[in-house]
Amino acid sequence: MSVAKVRVYRGDKNGGEEMEYEVPLEEGMVVLDAIHFIQANYDGDLAVRWNCKAAKCGSCSAEVNGMPALTCKTRMDSLPLDKPVTVYPVKTFPIIKDLVTDVSWNYEVRKKIPPFTPAKDTEWIMYQEDVERSQEFRKCIECFLCQNVCHILRNHDEKNEFFGPRMLIKIAELEMHPLDTEDRKEFLREQAGVGYCNITKCCTEVCPEHIHITDNAIIPLKERVADTYFDPLLWIFSKFKAAD
């Protein structure tokens, strides 16, 4: 049986180091299996999050060979095994221990998003072609990999100004819900900071659910906001109003 070398980051907020383990390879094995093998055979206290092991819950995010990925979906045989496989926690969120990071910020900002608000006398008739737009965004499993790669959060740490791609698709999903009546444009601009996104599409590239985050959600949101706030006629009009 062949063996892979797996280097896992071990540590907490006070620092840490890479530890190397030898893991026997099994057919179809994923990186999460390797981590579980290490737990059961070498270090029982190795911290990792997982739930479904089927790419459905978004718990097991990490950086495998430097690439943000779901460890339960990354097959060992898709990686070059002549070199050690490295597994690190995602970088954008503060580390708790080993592969586990503190993602609570996401839950905090999420609470601020104005919820679904239907009209009182709704008939609840919707057509498939109309729900499909929002359905795409509702596939999100909250793995936060897009949050992790977005350079505005990752490099500039502008968490106070910008909610990040996951929360933008959440807002898009509500805005495009056929029966929602709430207007979140001002919220999008002022609080969620949609203007910060400069459409590099890094988020779209890593999304394991293949959601077209940038093209289908963020760009249309930006356009909505722009139409309202930066429509030149409206702009001149508001200038006049301000002047008198």
Add this chain to the structure above:
Amino acid sequence: MEKYETHTHDVIVIGAGGAGLRAAIEASAQGASVGLVCKSLLGKAHTVMAEGGVAAALANVDEKDDWKTHFHDTMHGGKMLNNWRMAQLHAQEAPERVKELEHWGALFDRTKNGKIMQRAFGGHTWKRLAHVGDRTGLEMIRTLQDRGIHSGMDVYMECTITHLLKDGERISGAFGYWRESGRFILFKAKAVILATGGIGKAYKVTSNSWEYTGDGHALAYEAGAELIDMEFVQFHPTGMVWPPSVKGILVTEAVRGEGGILRNREGERFMEKYDPERMELSTRDIVARSIYTEVQEGRGSPHGGAFLDISHRGGEYVKKKLPSMYHQFMEFAEIDITKEPMEVFPTTHYVMGGVRVDADTTGSTVPGLFAAGEVAGGMHGANRLGGNSLSDLLVFGRRAGLGAAQYANEIRDNTLKIDDVDLEKATEEMLQPFENAEGENPYTVHQELQEIMGSYVGVFRTREKINEGIEELGVLKERASQLRIEGSRMFNPGWHLCKDLHSMLIVSEALAKCAYQREESRGAHSRVDFPDADNEKWGKVNSVISKDNGDMKIGTSPLSQMPEELKKIVDGGYK
């Protein structure tokens, strides 16, 4: 003694899956102060993985459907062991609960005239499952999560409850720890709702996550509540078999619901032999046993399963209706299900047994302790129909929230006492594994437990096998009293497994004892030495587990009488 962080609420809900979230929303709506506690991050509970759909007689696709047919199907699926009142409330209230989800923002797939779409599923007479492709659970949990975070409850994520606390006979609180720091936490509460889900991690081949260790079952048992029908564990007929590392992962029943065909290695559509009328859409117990039998008799697929084929429906259709399945097989097994068949074999999936509850309020036999969702027993009898769990969560989650809030309201000021001695004992128990210098590795003990359960109390059972299993469990329990772990209390999975093992061992013992006692085959419980159902004796009783002076007591209790008008529905002229 360590200083505890302490929180006080009217109602504590343990578990943030469908049942827990729905309960918490309801209790909050009733004006109760609610704390919602869960082992994982919010939104990651099992419910998120549910695929096929939620059963409710909306009659959007098949106009003839109504609650009576749903009730009839559920009772027959459960081989009449169901708590009829639960089955009745479930069938009557499910449509309302599903529509309510839609009103909270859920986006189900639609029919041509703009209503909620419904699909066929095993054991359901009509097309009854409201769904969103094959990610219905995700839609449900997100909707409830969104509703919940705006309902004023406090959420304690990555927090595990290890002990329930009582003031005399009544519940007075719960004790646990934060996963992140390992620090203990105390909840004072007038009522506690268990919504902890199932027990599947006691088995090796399972569709269940690390959380499914039967904590709620064990907590209830230790607090003095009764568990019923623990022998009924559903082996879902279609788990993945290959490659080994994905063995057990679920292949949703929606594959069969959308027309998937089962074949053996000889190309024979074998369900023709076992249930010619319903074929692949027979109930799960029958399909699971059929696949098992085909493999036992040498007609299995190359990796020891059966072939399940949906490719005849065409690539476009399959990708639209079963997108996650398409990706799952592509990524994990390199199989294109729009062109090739899948290989499937039964996997441990769901526990029908659980905490005995009152149908209307979900109250257990312990005052102040409520239970809903998979941890509660009775609703599904000997075998659960697909889709009936998601609807169960909504119907009884709501009723639990209502029941607990009303109960808590009757206790004006929270003067319930927490006993210091109990707290000290709980603390000691938790810290023990750090002190055992010599002792067993919890991961090894867990693997052995899974072997025992799979070999002795698996799909087919006999008196000898179960008996051996019970003996082996006894030995393992002894070994598990001395577990050793390393590292600190901070986010330490090995440490958590120690407590999980404690729960799993209780549940496994209960399960094995019930399986031993029930000398017949019924629903998901197949005794090779008693191949037939014994309606005279065993068709009239539930199995009951309770704690008696520290020992596990097993017995039976008679089913309650079904009212005449419901009997008529059950015996009625349905197919």
